[in-house]
Amino acid sequence: MTDAPTPPYWAVMFANQRRDSAPDDGYGAMADRMVELASAQPGFLGIESVRGADGYGITISYWQSEEAIAAWKANAEHGEAQRLGFETWYDSFDLRVAKVERAHHWVRA
Amino acid sequence: MTDAPTPPYWAVMFANQRRDSAPDDGYGAMADRMVELASAQPGFLGIESVRGADGYGITISYWQSEEAIAAWKANAEHGEAQRLGFETWYDSFDLRVAKVERAHHWVRA
Numbered sequence: 001m002t003d004a005p006t007p008p009y010w011a012v013m014f015a016n017q018r019r020d021s022a023p024d025d026g027y028g029a030m031a032d033r034m035v036e037l038a039s040a041q042p043g044f045l046g047i048e049s050v051r052g053a054d055g056y057g058i059t060i061s062y063w064q065s066e067e068a069i070a071a072w073k074a075n076a077e078h079g080e081a082q083r084l085g086f087e088t089w090y091d092s093f094d095l096r097v098a099k100v101e102r103a104h105h106w107v108r109a
Numbered sequence: 110m111t112d113a114p115t116p117p118y119w120a121v122m123f124a125n126q127r128r129d130s131a132p133d134d135g136y137g138a139m140a141d142r143m144v145e146l147a148s149a150q151p152g153f154l155g156i157e158s159v160r161g162a163d164g165y166g167i168t169i170s171y172w173q174s175e176e177a178i179a180a181w182k183a184n185a186e187h188g189e190a191q192r193l194g195f196e197t198w199y200d201s202f203d204l205r206v207a208k209v210e211r212a213h214h215w216v217r218a
Contacts, residue, residue: 004203011207013120013169015157019217048124048203050161058159058167060122092216094113094157098120098207107201108128 007100009045010063016085016093018055027089030081037077043068062100069097116209118154119172125194125202127164136198139190146186152177171209178206 018027038044043064051057063069072078085093127136147153152173160166172178181187194202 007205011120011122011205013122015169048167050159050165050167052159052161056159058157058169060124060167060169086215090215090217093214095213095215096116096120096209097211098209100205100207102206104204105202106195106199106204108199 004045004062004103004105005064007103009100010066010069011098011100012061012063012069013096013098014059014061014093016057016059017091018051018057019089019091020055025088026084030084034078034081037075038072041068041072041075043071066097113154113171113212113214114173116212118209119175119178120207120209121170121172121178122205122207123168123170123202125166125168126200127160127166128198128200129164134197135193139193143187143190146184147181150177150181150184152180175206 035047035049038047038061045062045064047059047061049057049059061072063072144156144158147156147170154171154173156168156170158166158168170181172181
């Protein structure tokens with residue numbers, strides 16, 4: 001997220017272990033759709049996401065305010081994705097909400 | 110990090126793009142050493158880390174206090190690793206310090 005505003009802003013950290021399920025379980029399409037949907041929410045600032053070969057992944061989304069996070073949490077289509085996550089896609093996860101106090105961006109010259 | 114304390118505590122989010130360099134550039138060994146070293150620091154709570162096939166990675170370390178983060182930042186061996194990161198290992202990174210306000214852990218029953 002290179003175009004972040006000056007802190008403070010908010011982060012939602014989602015660290016998760018994918019369940020060992022069929023590759024066509026719909027997860028990839030839903031993950032793409034959630035990025036698209038989150039990006040259209042008021043107060044969305046950006047997202048960083050990576051998944052390793054072992055199925056462990058971390059996604060951090062950034063938001064202007066706690067209110068923006070609450071609205072995203074309440075989004076109906078997001079709620080359906082969460083339901084499928086519990087039902088099918090994840091073995092475990094840690095979800096954390098944090099207030100970003102300092103940020104530093106560096107790019108090789 | 111399944112044994113986290115109740116918030117508030119602190120997170121250091123490090124999202125980085127690895128430079129396309131030789132596989133034997135020492136990065137893996139240094140990364141392992143940094144986890145070992147951080148784990149021995151006062152106030153260290155845990156770490157989550159993942160790297161994707163494209164060389165993009167996210168590491169989040171968790172700390173009891175801002176003072177614990179400052180002490181880790183000032184660690185001499187960590188400083189040397191940071192220097193090598195600028196010199197050799199990274200193309201870009203975003204580093205953020207945030208105060209964790211809420212946390213939720215879930216495991217499939």
